[in-house]
Amino acid sequence: MQIRPILAALRRHRLATVLIALEIALACAVLCNACFLISGRLRAMHVQSGVDEASLAIIKLTGFEETQSVDLNARVQSGLAGIAGVQSATLVNTAPFGEKVGTAGVTTGREPGHTHATVDYYLGGPGAFQAMGLHVVAGRAPQPDEYRAFSGFVPDEASVLVTRALATHLWPGLDPLGKELWCDRLHFRVVGVLDHLVRPNPTVFAQGTAEWSVFAPGLSSPRLAGTYLLKADPTQLPRVMRDARAAIGKIAPDVVLDEEFSRTLVELRDRRFRQDRAMAGMLIGVILALLLVTALGIVGLASFWVQQRRKQIGIRRAVGATRRDILGYFQTENFLIVSGGIVIGMVLAFALNLVLMKFYELPRLPLYYLPFGAVSLWLLGQLAVLGPAMRAAAVPPVVATRSV
Numbered sequence: 001m002q003i004r005p006i007l008a009a010l011r012r013h014r015l016a017t018v019l020i021a022l023e024i025a026l027a028c029a030v031l032c033n034a035c036f037l038i039s040g041r042l043r044a045m046h047v048q049s050g051v052d053e054a055s056l057a058i059i060k061l062t063g064f065e066e067t068q069s070v071d072l073n074a075r076v077q078s079g080l081a082g083i084a085g086v087q088s089a090t091l092v093n094t095a096p097f098g099e100k101v102g103t104a105g106v107t108t109g110r111e112p113g114h115t116h117a118t119v120d121y122y123l124g125g126p127g128a129f130q131a132m133g134l135h136v137v138a139g140r141a142p143q144p145d146e147y148r149a150f151s152g153f154v155p156d157e158a159s160v161l162v163t164r165a166l167a168t169h170l171w172p173g174l175d176p177l178g179k180e181l182w183c184d185r186l187h188f189r190v191v192g193v194l195d196h197l198v199r200p201n202p203t204v205f206a207q208g209t210a211e212w213s214v215f216a217p218g219l220s221s222p223r224l225a226g227t228y229l230l231k232a233d234p235t236q237l238p239r240v241m242r243d244a245r246a247a248i249g250k251i252a253p254d255v256v257l258d259e260e261f262s263r264t265l266v267e268l269r270d271r272r273f274r275q276d277r278a279m280a281g282m283l284i285g286v287i288l289a290l291l292l293v294t295a296l297g298i299v300g301l302a303s304f305w306v307q308q309r310r311k312q313i314g315i316r317r318a319v320g321a322t323r324r325d326i327l328g329y330f331q332t333e334n335f336l337i338v339s340g341g342i343v344i345g346m347v348l349a350f351a352l353n354l355v356l357m358k359f360y361e362l363p364r365l366p367l368y369y370l371p372f373g374a375v376s377l378w379l380l381g382q383l384a385v386l387g388p389a390m391r392a393a394a395v396p397p398v399v400a401t402r403s404v
Contacts, residue, residue: 149221
């Protein structure tokens, strides 16, 4: 197929060619960035929590005085543990996909200065670590004598466990066991490394930091009160939650049950990512609408050109051009227009990504999205032009020349 005659024909229809190329460029830019955003949302929605989600639920109480917190904890834990089917009722400050309550920066040196990481602190009373089902990949779980009462927002001089993702960030290539952490004047020592423990809200932080979490042991205190982790068989957990809600009114009638955060972890995960699912669905709708409009534009332009070129087609068929030659002509012409649009679209894709990075703190668009977008639009263009091209190729030479 000779390209020069096709380019010469396109130059005679500059405006239509430029408009369809710009439409393809816009589709390419939106397609690459939208797919990137959807991929990020899907990856976030399937993040590993690191805990036994199916067996866990949270009961959160509010409206009590700090001076009553230790007594309240004792009454509620005892009452919840007595519910049929409850395997464990322990104190925690929060759970994955629950309320964000303990976020702070840490440093690896005593001297105040640049924060090396902003982490989420999980506090758990005796039994909480085992109930959560956390998997230790190095070091050990908290020992019984390491659960101590505290007055700050986390225990000072605590023996903590960090996630593998956080350890890799803070001490790349080094053994994190025995390393020290500081949060302002609070000091911690790492005694174990967790396989996974996701932040309560993993989507608000930069990519790759969703598991920057620290687990610290603690005892009942005004800073660790009112939130309880229930563990039960997954098949009984909905019934256990109904019984627990009913029991709270008898165990502690003077407190308020926080319905928003008193849910199973499966429900909390579902609620946490509800907006992400909606956003992914909206972006898929935008992509489909944009591709449909682009395809209709190609079909319309190709049909118009086929109608205009009946004389040209007739002459070519009369001098020996085959149906394959006519088909190839329109497909090659479409390929050239789409390719031009893709080149512009790649530049627009990076420009759009820079805008999103500036205003929405998104990561940089990976390069492999560009060939994905290009191949998608090439296929779309070939499919869209196929119908008009086949109609042109199907015209017998005698009919085409008769229309001259």
